[in-house]
Amino acid sequence: MTSDQPWAAALLTAYPPDWRARYGDELELLVADLRAGGRAPIPMAFDLLCGAVAAWLTLERRTLMSERSRNALISVLWSWVAFAAVAAWFGHDLAIYPSAPQAHQIGLSHPAVPDAYHVLQVAGAVGVAATALAAVAFAIDAVGYARRCRRRSTIAAMAVPVVIAVAWLGGTRLLPASSFTVGNTALAVGWLLLGVAGIAGSTQAVVTVIRSAEFAERTWRIGGVAAAAVTSAMVVATGATITWGVVERASQAHGGDTSGWLIVTAIMAVTTARAVIALISARREPAGKPATA
Amino acid sequence: MDLTEPVVLVLTSLADGPKHGYALAKDIEDFAGAKLGPGTLYGALSRLEDRGWIEALPSEDRRRPYRITAAGADCLAKHLETAQRVATTGLSRLEPRSTA
Numbered sequence: 001m002t003s004d005q006p007w008a009a010a011l012l013t014a015y016p017p018d019w020r021a022r023y024g025d026e027l028e029l030l031v032a033d034l035r036a037g038g039r040a041p042i043p044m045a046f047d048l049l050c051g052a053v054a055a056w057l058t059l060e061r062r063t064l065m066s067e068r069s070r071n072a073l074i075s076v077l078w079s080w081v082a083f084a085a086v087a088a089w090f091g092h093d094l095a096i097y098p099s100a101p102q103a104h105q106i107g108l109s110h111p112a113v114p115d116a117y118h119v120l121q122v123a124g125a126v127g128v129a130a131t132a133l134a135a136v137a138f139a140i141d142a143v144g145y146a147r148r149c150r151r152r153s154t155i156a157a158m159a160v161p162v163v164i165a166v167a168w169l170g171g172t173r174l175l176p177a178s179s180f181t182v183g184n185t186a187l188a189v190g191w192l193l194l195g196v197a198g199i200a201g202s203t204q205a206v207v208t209v210i211r212s213a214e215f216a217e218r219t220w221r222i223g224g225v226a227a228a229a230v231t232s233a234m235v236v237a238t239g240a241t242i243t244w245g246v247v248e249r250a251s252q253a254h255g256g257d258t259s260g261w262l263i264v265t266a267i268m269a270v271t272t273a274r275a276v277i278a279l280i281s282a283r284r285e286p287a288g289k290p291a292t293a
Numbered sequence: 294m295d296l297t298e299p300v301v302l303v304l305t306s307l308a309d310g311p312k313h314g315y316a317l318a319k320d321i322e323d324f325a326g327a328k329l330g331p332g333t334l335y336g337a338l339s340r341l342e343d344r345g346w347i348e349a350l351p352s353e354d355r356r357r358p359y360r361i362t363a364a365g366a367d368c369l370a371k372h373l374e375t376a377q378r379v380a381t382t383g384l385s386r387l388e389p390r391s392t393a
Contacts, residue, residue: 008331023335026357030314030331037319044330051332058340216343 005031011045014052016059018214022148062214068282069220074207075278076227080127081203083234083271085196087241090264091120094244110251116244123237127230134226137219138210145213154213160205164198224282231279234272241265296372299329299337304346304361304369311350311360314338341365 008031012024031044094117096103107114139158146154172191215223245261296304306312306320314334321329329337338359341347346365350358361369 019339023339025355026314027331027335029356030318030334033315034318034331037315039328044332047330048332051330051336054332054336055339058336216345218345 005035005041007041007045008032008048011048011052014049015055018149019055019059021150069224070210072278072282073223073227074210076231076275077207077210078203079271079275079278080131080230080234081199083237083268083275084124084127085199086264086267086271087120087124087237090241090260091117091124094120097248106248106251110247112247113244113251116240116247119240120237120244123233123240127233127237130226130229130233134223137222138215141215141219142209142213145215151212154209157205157208157212161202164202168195168198227275227279231272231275234268234275238265238268238272241268296368297337298327299333300341301369301372302327302329303334303337303341304365305373307347307359307361308366308369311358313356313358315356317359 005028008028012020012028015024027048031048034044035041095114103113142154142158145151146158175187175191241261242265245265248261302321302325303317306317306324309320312320314331317338318329318331318334321327338347342349342359344364345362346368347359347361350360352358
């Protein structure tokens with residue numbers, strides 16, 4: 001900061017801290033340049049004060065708007081992560097359930113079983129694609145925010161999911177295959193629980209970034225569209241899972257207990273309902289005054 | 294989207310090429326006769342950057358230049374076309390009075 005115009009430096013403290021961190025140096029230099037060009041100080045000082053008021057009002061409006069989007073997005077994110085973890089675990093071998101030859105026979109006599117499985121796969125792909133799209137948009141904004149406002153903690157939080165994924169997947173590859181056999185149930189379950197804890201920790205890190213960084217309106221819109229796509233995929237996938245289970249049971253090919261399917265369906269239904277409610281609540285809140293640039 | 298006058302002046306100035314704060318203030322004073330204060334100018338710059346209509350370039354001696362983006366140029370063009378229609382209509386409607 002230059003000290004040519006100490007009164008300007010003092011007036012800049014009236015601006016929001018993030019705004020000052022981004023534009024403060026440039027603004028102070030501009031004041032010095034305008035003074036050197038003969039501009040009177042009192043009108044400039046008054047203009048700076050008006051600018052500070054406007055910056056706070058803009059910040060407040062943006063905070064209100066982004067708070068609604070933030071809360072809805074975070075609810076959908078947690079619901080989607082829980083949903084995806086359960087659906088992926090449950091659905092990865094449905095195509096060959098209860099065994100590959102039996103699944104083939106069931107598919108021939110009950111086409112709804114493989115159809116439901118394929119719908120589940122497509123819904124999962126749509127959800128993952130929407131999440132990836134939103135993640136890129138939010139990551140770009142978060143990096144920009146961290147650089148502008150010198151927030152290393154934002155970058156650190158963004159690195160958490162990557163570090164956890166690399167560590168867990170790397171550990172899975174490094175551990176010998178015999179570690180996950182029936183004789184080593186404790187290790188396999190422990191490693192799986194570690195993975196679940198890693199997913200929860202990664203999600204919390206992403207939530208921290210969403211809560212602490214600032215994002216452009218365009219990014220919130222992308223997030224809103226992605227959340228709607230993910231929620232739609234969850235609704236469809238839950239329907240497909242229910243259909244698969246009902247038809248599978250009706251085929252009477254598998255006489256085992258239905259508790260696993262019921263528990264999974266219940267978790268999927270609850271997380272889907274939570275995401276739907278979050279989106280509807282965000283839309284029901286009154287919209288603010290149209291933005292002006 | 295309503296555009297405030299400082300925003301239109303800043304976008305119009307940047308349509309000519311990248312400029313830093315002082316160059317913007319001088320250019321606007323030259324072509325529009327408006328003396329934008331530093332708070333007004335940077336308020337407009339921050340709103341425009343938020344909307345992605347301008348972008349900051351690497352700083353030269355701590356004076357950071359800004360340039361208009363394609364989205365900003367598009368928005369300015371639409372706004373000026375509307376303004377031109379309004380100006381043409383208004384002037385043509387005033388003409389009979391001034392000649393009467």
